[in-house]
Amino acid sequence: MSSQTSSVIVLGTGSYVPDRIVTNDDMAKIVDTSDEWIRTRTGISERRFAADDEATSDLACAAGARAIEAAGIDRSEIDLIIVATMTPDMPFPSTACLVQSKLGLPNVCAFDVQAACSGFVYTLGIANAMLLSGNFNKALVIGAEKTSPILDFEDRTTCVLFGDGAGAVVLSRSDVPNVGILGALGGSDGSDPSLLHQPAGGSAIPSSTESLAARQHFLKMNGKEIFKQAVRVMGKASADILEQQGFDSSEIDLVIPHQANMRIIDSLAKRMKIPMEKFHNNLDRYGNTSAASVGIALDEAYRAGRIQSGDLLLLVAFGAGLTWASALIKWQ
Numbered sequence: 001m002s003s004q005t006s007s008v009i010v011l012g013t014g015s016y017v018p019d020r021i022v023t024n025d026d027m028a029k030i031v032d033t034s035d036e037w038i039r040t041r042t043g044i045s046e047r048r049f050a051a052d053d054e055a056t057s058d059l060a061c062a063a064g065a066r067a068i069e070a071a072g073i074d075r076s077e078i079d080l081i082i083v084a085t086m087t088p089d090m091p092f093p094s095t096a097c098l099v100q101s102k103l104g105l106p107n108v109c110a111f112d113v114q115a116a117c118s119g120f121v122y123t124l125g126i127a128n129a130m131l132l133s134g135n136f137n138k139a140l141v142i143g144a145e146k147t148s149p150i151l152d153f154e155d156r157t158t159c160v161l162f163g164d165g166a167g168a169v170v171l172s173r174s175d176v177p178n179v180g181i182l183g184a185l186g187g188s189d190g191s192d193p194s195l196l197h198q199p200a201g202g203s204a205i206p207s208s209t210e211s212l213a214a215r216q217h218f219l220k221m222n223g224k225e226i227f228k229q230a231v232r233v234m235g236k237a238s239a240d241i242l243e244q245q246g247f248d249s250s251e252i253d254l255v256i257p258h259q260a261n262m263r264i265i266d267s268l269a270k271r272m273k274i275p276m277e278k279f280h281n282n283l284d285r286y287g288n289t290s291a292a293s294v295g296i297a298l299d300e301a302y303r304a305g306r307i308q309s310g311d312l313l314l315l316v317a318f319g320a321g322l323t324w325a326s327a328l329i330k331w332q
């Protein structure tokens with residue numbers, strides 16, 4: 001195990017999901033699908049869709065405010081905000097800057113991370129390194145997505161899978177060694193971006209009447225291939241972080257996996273030889289909230305009393321890119 005002289009700990013967690021519940025039966029009124037198909041193939045029963053006047057930054061602020069409250073600090077103590085999202089309010093400025101203003105946080109470094117569904121776990125690693133550098137003291141890390149506007153409600157293979165929400169943590173440097181974020185890693189393989197992408201709206205295919213007519217502003221996915229890759233990279237990211245930090249999978253108290261498909265999580269559990277009771281899942285209620293999923297699940301698990309001092313947590317995610325990321329946290 002690598003030994004630390006100072007650590008980065010989780011001071012508080014928070015999450016927010018919009019009020020509007022959309023059930024599988026509701027989706028079956030829009031596309032040719034059924035509650036039975038969605039539940040058995042994915043584990044999803046319902047998801048939340050944000051209101052028209054609720055942007056990603058609003059979801060992020062609600063989760064962030066809850067995390068700050070749980071941390072019990074004055075918001076002026078925060079000097080770094082990173083928002084992980086693939087559905088920013090707009091291409092620029094960053095959603096993190098909008099959160100800075102809406103939450104009234106003076107003098108912070110603020111930027112977004114785009115690593116799709118791996119974004120929250122990627123960002124934990126980035127914030128950890130920035131805090132350990134000594135240049136920052138307290139970071140607000142948020143994963144937030146409003147996926148609903150980029151879903152193609154004429155494509156039953158994708159629109160039933162995703163939902164909106166946000167999860168957040170406040171991180172702080174601590175003098176107690178070997179607690180908090182013990183390590184984090186991220187990986188990528190960009191050789192086939194078309195596996196999961198939003199083709200138009202960027203510099204390659206700028207917005208045009210043609211791109212809109214071709215429905216290129218919506219999320220497109222090769223679900224079968226992503227499924228195969230997800231099982232492989234979630235297993236690899238988990239094994240790699242355990243090896244890097246010198247732990248065995250039997251020592252893990254709780255796994256917070258990215259919530260994309262229960263069959264992917266089942267495969268990960270079998271591969272890692274970790275019983276399903278040690279996984280915290282909420283896919284049934286929220287669907288895949290992309291960069292928000294791990295943060296929401298972490299907050300839920302903590303508030304439900306599933307995380308105790310001294311527990312070893314494995315966070316693991318994968319997403320478009322492809323990207324993958326994992327982190328080990330020893331709860332302080």
Ligand code: UT7
Pocket residue numbers: 032033034037038041042117156157158160196221223224225226227230260261288290318319320
């Ligand atoms: O965060 C990362 C994001 N993405 C993922 O993690 C997704 C990973 N992939 C998956 O979760 C799964 O591949 C899906 C849930 C997307 C699809 O499950 P599958 O078991 O791989 O189904 P499939 O694509 O092989 O489709 C089986 C059948 C097809 O019909 P035929 O060709 O066998 O007649 C599909 O047309 O199911 C059909 N189908 C549907 N039927 C009812 C596909 N989507 C639906 C639907 N409702 N919503």
